[in-house]
Amino acid sequence: MALLPATITATVRPLSALNSSNDPSYVRILDTTLRDGEQAPGGAMTAEQKIAVARNLVLLGVDVIDAGFPISSPEDFNAVKLIADEVGNMRGGHEPVIMAAARCSKIDIDTAWAAVSGARRPRLGTFIATSEIHMKHKLKKNADEVVAIAREMVAYARSVGFQDISFAAEDSLRSDKDFLCRIFGEVIKAGARTVIIADTVGCSMPSEIGGFVAYIRDHTPGIENAIVSIHCHNDLGLANANTLAGIEAGAREVEVTINGIGERAGNAALEEVVMAIKCRKELMGGLYTGVNTKYLIATSKMVVECTGLNVQPHKAIVGANAFSHESGIHQDGVLKFKGTYEFISREDIGLDLTSEPSIVLGKLSGRHALKSRLLKLGYDLDGTELDDIFKKFKLLTAKKKNITDDDIEELVCSKSMQSEPIWSLGYLQVMHGTMGFSTAVVKLLNVDGQERIACSMGRGPVDAAYKAIDNIIQTPMKLVEYKNSFLDGIHAISLTQVVVSEDNGNISTHCPCTKANGYSNGHAPSEGAIGHSNGNDSSKKANGHAMSFSGSGESTDLVVSSVEAYLRAVNRMVAKKESS
Numbered sequence: 001m002a003l004l005p006a007t008i009t010a011t012v013r014p015l016s017a018l019n020s021s022n023d024p025s026y027v028r029i030l031d032t033t034l035r036d037g038e039q040a041p042g043g044a045m046t047a048e049q050k051i052a053v054a055r056n057l058v059l060l061g062v063d064v065i066d067a068g069f070p071i072s073s074p075e076d077f078n079a080v081k082l083i084a085d086e087v088g089n090m091r092g093g094h095e096p097v098i099m100a101a102a103r104c105s106k107i108d109i110d111t112a113w114a115a116v117s118g119a120r121r122p123r124l125g126t127f128i129a130t131s132e133i134h135m136k137h138k139l140k141k142n143a144d145e146v147v148a149i150a151r152e153m154v155a156y157a158r159s160v161g162f163q164d165i166s167f168a169a170e171d172s173l174r175s176d177k178d179f180l181c182r183i184f185g186e187v188i189k190a191g192a193r194t195v196i197i198a199d200t201v202g203c204s205m206p207s208e209i210g211g212f213v214a215y216i217r218d219h220t221p222g223i224e225n226a227i228v229s230i231h232c233h234n235d236l237g238l239a240n241a242n243t244l245a246g247i248e249a250g251a252r253e254v255e256v257t258i259n260g261i262g263e264r265a266g267n268a269a270l271e272e273v274v275m276a277i278k279c280r281k282e283l284m285g286g287l288y289t290g291v292n293t294k295y296l297i298a299t300s301k302m303v304v305e306c307t308g309l310n311v312q313p314h315k316a317i318v319g320a321n322a323f324s325h326e327s328g329i330h331q332d333g334v335l336k337f338k339g340t341y342e343f344i345s346r347e348d349i350g351l352d353l354t355s356e357p358s359i360v361l362g363k364l365s366g367r368h369a370l371k372s373r374l375l376k377l378g379y380d381l382d383g384t385e386l387d388d389i390f391k392k393f394k395l396l397t398a399k400k401k402n403i404t405d406d407d408i409e410e411l412v413c414s415k416s417m418q419s420e421p422i423w424s425l426g427y428l429q430v431m432h433g434t435m436g437f438s439t440a441v442v443k444l445l446n447v448d449g450q451e452r453i454a455c456s457m458g459r460g461p462v463d464a465a466y467k468a469i470d471n472i473i474q475t476p477m478k479l480v481e482y483k484n485s486f487l488d489g490i491h492a493i494s495l496t497q498v499v500v501s502e503d504n505g506n507i508s509t510h511c512p513c514t515k516a517n518g519y520s521n522g523h524a525p526s527e528g529a530i531g532h533s534n535g536n537d538s539s540k541k542a543n544g545h546a547m548s549f550s551g552s553g554e555s556t557d558l559v560v561s562s563v564e565a566y567l568r569a570v571n572r573m574v575a576k577k578e579s580s
């Protein structure tokens with residue numbers, strides 16, 4: 001792979017052509033997910049992954065893609081080159097500027113040019129630190145030397161072929177303001193078209209950064225020939241707020257990343273900054289971006305996939321919980337009118353268009369939410385019936401965090417199955433391990449007090465126990481579904497949910513209990529009986545569907561909870577058979 005400077009020379013373009021819009025209300029979005037985002041520990045991406053993200057960034061409509069740091073490795077050189085050659089030459093829509101990062105060093109700049117010059121709109125993003133602490137301890141240079149290096153390297157970049165050059169003053173917020181104005185003035189004179197105020201260590205406050213940006217704008221010679229950009233890190237959790245404050249003070253380009261990933265605590269998050277500008281336009285003086293926000297969720301997911309860096313559930317805009325409601329008062333509100341607790345439109349960010357509020361049933365839910373879920377599942381309950389299920393629901397939430405539709409079905413079914421079970425567990429003994437088959441001995445007691453014992457082998461202890469139960473009950477049936485989860489809490493309680501069906505050789509329809517709708521003749525099956533999706537028992541059998549029955553069990557022992565669940569489902573099936 002050649003790391004030599006390319007000989008291509010770009011034609012000189014005026015500033016207006018280098019950026020997406022000259023409208024003073026337009027805020028350019030520079031996405032640095034592929035450069036600073038990749039600096040997040042564990043966030044490295046392959047060239048293929050980077051190009052996939054870059055394609056998405058084009059759909060999203062960002063103005064500049066900071067594609068990477070070509071000198072850092074052959075892999076990154078390759079990634080930047082691929083992005084420049086492909087994404088940087090897309091026609092017929094939004095065509096982003098492709099930027100390559102470089103220190104103020106000839107070899108970095110040459111390599112950046114070699115990587116990015118194939119793009120129609122290549123940019124160099126060069127930088128040097130300007131704070132006393134960085135200049136003294138890291139660069140080991142004095143202020144005059146730093147200014148000279150910056151000026152010379154910007155001029156060198158122009159000579160290599162770069163027309164579009166941005167210059168960042170690393171650690172700006174801990175730098176002397178007048179020194180910043182001086183160095184920015186010099187690099188603008190040398191050909192830089194964007195100057196970046198970088199809160200590299202994320203130390204700034206919103207109240208401070210606005211004044212800072214305004215000062216630079218007011219005191220930098222030649223600033224009218226450049227765009228002021230802002231790059232904020234999130235060490236105090238203020239990157240977004242600082243970015244917005246910077247915009248309010250006149251920055252017209254922002255450096256942001258998808259999901260806010262980046263070095264240490266990350267960068268300002270593209271989705272949060274863009275949505276703040278969009279949703280509070282009136283407070284932002286009518287400023288706007290070119291981002292097509294409908295692609296925010298998809299791009300966020302892609303970045304999670306490519307980097308392996310998950311988004312915390314409560315993350316604004318793109319977090320799994322960002323549009324979920326857990327507490328009763330909120331759920332009641334959004335069920336009555338979504339706008340009560342949803343300020344951002346889901347459609348705007350590309351969430352599904354069904355637009356129904358996401359109600360998560362849990363410990364804090366109320367009757368309105370439960371009733372609405374019951375209705376969705378086909379149960380129209382009111383008054384004492386609803387109260388009764390609600391009480392059981394609250395008891396369940398004390399043991400289980402995530403209440404599923406199956407749990408709700410089970411609550412309804414267990415309510416309607418209050419008669420004595422036909423078969424109950426006497427005892428259970430299993431042997432299992434790595435030596436051969438598992439074996440189970442099961443004693444069941446029937447409703448008349450008779451005992452039956454059976455033993456069986458199986459592929460595991462649960463399988464062996466289920467076979468032993470089948471041997472006793474002697475009713476043709478099959479296991480349709482088996483799920484096990486461990487309830488939260490110190491005792492690690494195992495919760496098993498199973499569905500069995502009659503084994504009549506036909507396809508089963510799982511619909512385990514009496515439903516309020518879905519019965520063509522208007523009659524729901526009798527109490528404790530079992531519903532199905534397409535009508536009453538006879539029509540169901542006429543259609544060749546086997547009925548299915550669910551049950552759940554709970555124990556500190558997984559095999560015991562599995563047997564309890566199975567017995568409950570089987571009891572329902574036998575009771576139904578006997579009553580019909």
Ligand SMILES: CC(=O)SCCNC(=O)CCNC(=O)[C@H](O)C(C)(C)COP(=O)(O)OP(=O)(O)OC[C@H]1O[C@@H](n2cnc3c(N)ncnc32)[C@H](O)[C@@H]1OP(=O)(O)O
Binds near residue numbers: 103127200
């Ligand atoms: C604030 C930011 O996010 S800046 C961007 C951070 N990104 C990266 O660092 C990209 C990945 N980096 C790398 O792969 C490597 O650091 C490389 C290839 C760039 C350099 O590797 P090395 O040559 O081994 O140097 P190393 O990283 O150890 O040290 C950095 C050197 O660059 C110098 N340097 C740091 N910033 C700059 C700058 N903006 N301009 C010029 N020189 C600089 C340092 O003073 C140091 O020089 P020294 O060797 O004379 O002491």
Ligand SMILES: CC(C)C(=O)C(=O)O
Binds near residue numbers: 036168170196199233
């Ligand atoms: C290179 C600059 C913009 C940077 O990433 C920082 O200062 O954090």
